[in-house]
Amino acid sequence: MLAETICSAVSAAGLGIAAVTAWRKRFLAATRIAAYSLVPIALVLTGIVDWVAGIAFKPSVWLGFGLLAVAWLLFMTTRAIERRGGGTRKERRAAARAAHGEAVAPAASAPSLGAGLQGTGAQPKAKSRQQSAAPGEDFSDIEAILKKHGI
Structure with a gap:
């Protein structure tokens, strides 16, 4: 009831101001x-x-x-703690695996010869020669680039 009275009074006052404004020949306003x-x-x-x-x-x-405010506060608190804790979830999981002794990439140090040849002693000698030559070629390319630039 009070809100309706206040709204009616505001409307009446506005219409009065509009009448005074129109009397001053400012019809658009x-x-x-x-x-x-x-x-x-x-x-x-x-x-x-x-x-x-x-x-x-x-x-x-x-x-x-x-309750909405409390939920928002809890959400923001957990986000702040997560950011302070160091990285994303994936990074923390990888760090936890490394801390527990699991390798992040267990086959990272093994050469990529395929699944059948890893761990068996049946590596052909031609493959090992090609692999030993490959890093040398990479360094020769780098040396050529450095010489080209005068370094």
Whole structure:
């Protein structure tokens, strides 16, 4: 009841200001003021004011807003702790595996010859020569680039 009275008074005051503005021959501004002053009474007539007043004065609604605030606070706290803890989840899992003795990439030091040839002594000599030549070629390319630039 109080909200409806306040909205009606605001609308009446706005229409009065619009009338004074129109009397001063500022019709465009007066029309704009009249439009704004009709909004509060329109909200009263549509029932939105009752709905908002019902929400604003219910303790259960404020309890709900409080719980939303607590949930948001917990979420932000866990995010801050996660950021302070060092990296993303994947990085922490990899660090935990390394700390427990598991290798991050167990076959990282083995040459990539295929699954069948790892761990067996059946590596052909031609393969080992090609592998030993490959790193030398990489260094020769690097040396050529460095010589080209005068380093």
